[in-house]
Amino acid sequence: xxxxxxxxxxxxxxxxxxxxxxxxxxxxxxxxxxxxxxxxxxxxxxxxxxxxxxxxxxxxxxxxxxxxxxxxxxxxxxxxxxxxxxxxxxxxxxxxxxxxxxxxxxxxxxxxxxxxxxxxxxxxxxxxxxxxxxxxxxxxxxxxxxxxxxxxxxxxxxxxxxxxxxxxxxxxxxxxxxxxxxxxxxxxxxxxxxxxxxxxxxxxxxxxxxxxxxxxxxxxxxxxxxxxxxxxxxxxxxxxxxxxxxxxxxxxxxxxxxx
Amino acid sequence: xxxxxxxxxxxxxxxxxxxxxxxxxxxxxxxxxxxxxxxxxxxxxxxxxxxxxxxxxxxxxxxxxxxxxxxxxxxxxxxxxxxxxxxxxxxxxxxxxxxxxxxxxxxxxxxxxxxxxxxxxxxxxxxxxxxxxxxxxxxxxxxxxxxxxxxxxxxxxxxxxxxxxxxxxxxxxxxxxxxxxxxxxxxxxxxxxxxxxxxxxxxxxxxxxxxxxxxxxxxxxxxxxxxxxxxxxxxxxxxxxxxxxxxxxxxxxxxxxxxxxxxxxxxxxxxxxxxxxxxxxxxxxxxxxxxxxxxx
Numbered sequence: 001x002x003x004x005x006x007x008x009x010x011x012x013x014x015x016x017x018x019x020x021x022x023x024x025x026x027x028x029x030x031x032x033x034x035x036x037x038x039x040x041x042x043x044x045x046x047x048x049x050x051x052x053x054x055x056x057x058x059x060x061x062x063x064x065x066x067x068x069x070x071x072x073x074x075x076x077x078x079x080x081x082x083x084x085x086x087x088x089x090x091x092x093x094x095x096x097x098x099x100x101x102x103x104x105x106x107x108x109x110x111x112x113x114x115x116x117x118x119x120x121x122x123x124x125x126x127x128x129x130x131x132x133x134x135x136x137x138x139x140x141x142x143x144x145x146x147x148x149x150x151x152x153x154x155x156x157x158x159x160x161x162x163x164x165x166x167x168x169x170x171x172x173x174x175x176x177x178x179x180x181x182x183x184x185x186x187x188x189x190x191x192x193x194x195x196x197x198x199x200x201x202x203x204x205x206x207x208x209x210x211x212x213x214x215x216x217x218x219x220x221x222x223x224x225x226x227x228x229x230x231x232x233x234x235x236x237x238x239x240x241x242x243x244x245x246x247x248x249x250x251x252x253x254x255x256x257x258x259x
Numbered sequence: 260x261x262x263x264x265x266x267x268x269x270x271x272x273x274x275x276x277x278x279x280x281x282x283x284x285x286x287x288x289x290x291x292x293x294x295x296x297x298x299x300x301x302x303x304x305x306x307x308x309x310x311x312x313x314x315x316x317x318x319x320x321x322x323x324x325x326x327x328x329x330x331x332x333x334x335x336x337x338x339x340x341x342x343x344x345x346x347x348x349x350x351x352x353x354x355x356x357x358x359x360x361x362x363x364x365x366x367x368x369x370x371x372x373x374x375x376x377x378x379x380x381x382x383x384x385x386x387x388x389x390x391x392x393x394x395x396x397x398x399x400x401x402x403x404x405x406x407x408x409x410x411x412x413x414x415x416x417x418x419x420x421x422x423x424x425x426x427x428x429x430x431x432x433x434x435x436x437x438x439x440x441x442x443x444x445x446x447x448x449x450x451x452x453x454x455x456x457x458x459x460x461x462x463x464x465x466x467x468x469x470x471x472x473x474x475x476x477x478x479x480x481x482x483x484x485x486x487x488x489x490x491x492x493x494x495x496x497x498x499x500x501x502x503x504x505x506x507x508x509x510x511x512x513x514x515x516x517x518x519x520x521x522x523x524x525x526x527x528x529x530x531x532x533x534x535x536x537x538x539x540x541x542x543x544x545x546x547x548x549x550x551x552x553x554x555x
Contacts, residue, residue, distance in 0.1 A: 010367035014375050017360050017437075021382045024393030024434065027403065031396060040401040081290045088287030104291070107299050109487065111495020113511050114531045117518050121309055121528070122302035141298045144291065195384060202385050204498065209518065218388050225392055225502060237389045244385025252380060 025241060032234035039231045050231040060236070063220040067201055069132055070216060074139040074200040079193040081140070082147030083185070089148070090155050097152070104145040115141065116209035123210065130212030138210040139203060143196035150195065150255055154188040191255030198247040201240070310528035319524055327529030335513055335530065339537065342510040345425055346493035347541070349432045353489040354482060356433070357440025361481075362474065364441070365448040366456065376445070383438035391502045394431040398422040398503065423505025431503050432493050439492070440485035447481030448474070471552075479549050487542050494538055510534055 028039075035045035054060055089097040107115055119138045120130075128134055162184070166176040182189075204218035211219070217240050224233045313322045364375045382390075397403045398421045405417040421427065451474065459469050475482070497511030510530070517527030 007367075007369070010363055011369075011371055013359070014363050014368045014371050017363075017375065018378050020434065021378055021437065024397060025382075025386060025389060027396055028389050028393045038401060039396050040399075041403060041406045081294065084287050085291040088284050091284045091287075100288075100291075103295065109491060110535070111491055111511065113495045113497055113514060114535065117514065117524075117527060117531065118302045118306035119298065120518065121524055122305045125305050125309075137298060140294055144294065148291070198384050202387055204388050221388050221392070222498075225395075233392065237392060241386050241389055245381055248381050248384040249377075252377060 028234050029238045029241065031231050032238045034231050034234075037230070039229075039234050051235045053230065053232040054235040054239075057232075059215060059220060063215040063217050066132060066214055067216040067218075070135050070139065070207070071197045071201045073136045074143055075193045075197040077136070078140055078143040078147045078196045079189055082144055082151055082192060082196075083189060085144075085148050086151035086155055087181075089152055101145075101149065101152070104148055107141045108145055112142075112203075112205040116206040119206065120209045130210060130214075132211065132214055135207050135211040135214060135216075138206050139200045142203075142206070143199050146199065147192040147196050150192040151185070151188055154185065154255065158184065187254040191251040191253075194247040194251040194254075198244040198251070201247075202244045306528050307532065309525055310532055312525040314523050314525060317522065322525075327526045328533065330526060331529045331533045335510070338508050338513060339510050339534065341508070342494060343537065343541065345429060345432075345509070346490050349429050349436065349493040350486050350490035352429070353433050353436045353440045354444075354486045357437060357485050357489075358444050358474075358478070358482065360437070360441045361444035361448050362470075364445055365451075366453060379438045379441045379445075383442065387435060388498065390435045391431055391499050394427065394434065394503050395422070398427050398430075422503065423507070425504070425507060427503040428500050428507060428509070431499050432489075432496065435499070436489045436492055439488045443484035443488070444478055444481040447478035451477050475552055479552075483542075483546055483549055486545055490541060490545075491538055494534060 030043070031039035032050055033046050033048070034043045035047035035049065036043060085100075089100055092100070116138070119134075119141075123130055123134050162180055163176050166180045167173070171179065201217065204222055207214070207216050208219055208222065217236065221233060221236055221240065224230075224236065309319070310327055311323050311325070312319055313324060313326065314320070360375070360379075364372050364379075368375055395402070399405070400417040400419060400422065402422065404421060405414075408414045409417065455473060456469055459473055464472070495511050495514075497509065497515045500507050500509040500512055514527050514530045514534070517523045517530065521527075
């Protein structure tokens with residue numbers, strides 16, 4: 001058995017990690033409620049003035065709308081394609097399935113900037129007009145690997161005999177899919193969709209290059225950081241964090257996906 | 260990796276499904292194959308071809324010249340080396356810390372483990388830009404650290420070197436990349452049983468021996484994955500140096516500017532391939548070094 005002091009040491013290491021990871025984000029949230037003029041200590045009073053300043057910006061609503069369109073489309077497309085892919089991978093050999101996972105993961109290994117500018121150059125080369133559509137296409141590249149991984153790892157622990165039973169009882173493959181497979185998979189699919197949504201909403205670099213100036217929440221933060229730095233940036237950042245971290249948190253509960 | 264092995268029964272049923280199933284595998288893999296080809300393979304090939312083209316009178320024109328590569332290696336080599344130095348520092352720090360945390364979560368944290376894992380996953384999926392921005396409010400002249408030190412009377416002037424410095428870039432990158440390092444190492448550590456460590460300890464192995472002779476060799480894949488992810492992300496990042504790095508020039512910023520003010524996409528493409536090729540050399544070296552790590 002370990003001595004209590006050693007246990008304390010390890011738990012302290014864990015807690016330092018938690019503080020290191022979360023404290024900077026907590027500060028961002030805290031400063032969004034400052035009554036002062038800058039995002040810094042001391043905080044003279046708590047107020048909602050920077051939130052009001054944010055909600056008074058017309059750019060904010062445009063960014064919110066674009067982010068919603070992109071995020072929801074990316075989430076829907078990647079979950080649909082991801083489900084079909086993961087079901088297909090179940091019919092492959094273990095080796096072939098691992099190879100597909102590896103291939104899909106390749107874009108994640110590249111720096112986001114390289115991915116972004118190569119997509120930009122390609123869209124220009126084939127004459128595709130840059131805008132929300134090209135952003136949605138580009139996001140699929142980094143949301144699909146996660147979605148496929150999450151659904152596939154759930155399918156592997158899936159008791160296939162229930163589908164067999166449905167088929168033995170005369171259900172068509174389509175009917176078996178809609179009445180048996182899909183209901184069992186639903187929590188995982190919602191989880192995967194939320195992860196895709198979080199990843200898409202959070203992306204700055206690929207959106208910035210492939211969207212040709214289309215404002216989204218992160219590109220608005222980016223321009224706010226570079227021009228007038230007020231705690232309104234913190235308010236917008238807090239909102240962004242709430243969506244991405246909230247989405248991930250719910251997804252974690254639903255999928256029991258652990259890396 | 261235990262859970263990944265399918266029981267034999269499932270594989271047999273799988274075969275039965277294949278005979279019965281009317282949806283062929285090829286059909287089901289078509290959408291993802293189209294997306295992958297259109298959005299990854301073709302753009303990458305196009306980008307490679309572009310790196311041999313040139314810009315004339317503000318237009319990109321086809322060519323077959325190595326001029327962009329010559330310029331990338333000549334003019335921009337010092338920045339590449341500097342960027343690699345920072346990225347190496349970032350990747351080594353993150354991998355070591357990631358290993359420590361993965362070890363704590365796997366073996367030492369007890370009831371705290373699920374919570375630590377949740378924090379890791381949460382900070383993995385969101386808040387990239389906010390993390391970088393947060394360090395600006397921590398390290399800046401009016402930032403948390405300087406305000407606290409001034410308030411305590413320890414300094415009279417803000418420490419300006421905290422911010423807009425290579426140190427600020429590395430700290431920010433480590434903070435952002437740490438979850439990416441913890442997870443692959445943690446999933447390798449899941450294959451190591453607690454009993455193995457216990458027995459090594461019972462036979463008199465020190466803590467360091469356990470790490471160097473059991474854990475590191477068993478986690479080679481995870482360690483290399485963590486290192487590669489962190490190194491490549493750090494090498495290509497331009498947002499972090501732009502926000503907390505001040506005038507520090509990093510390679511990503513030079514690439515980025517070719518698609519903006521500098522307007523030289525072919526040079527940007529050549530710079531990207533030089534960066535990727537040089538990174539591959541670093542990663543291969545790291546892999547070989549890790550292979551040489553043998554238990555004594």
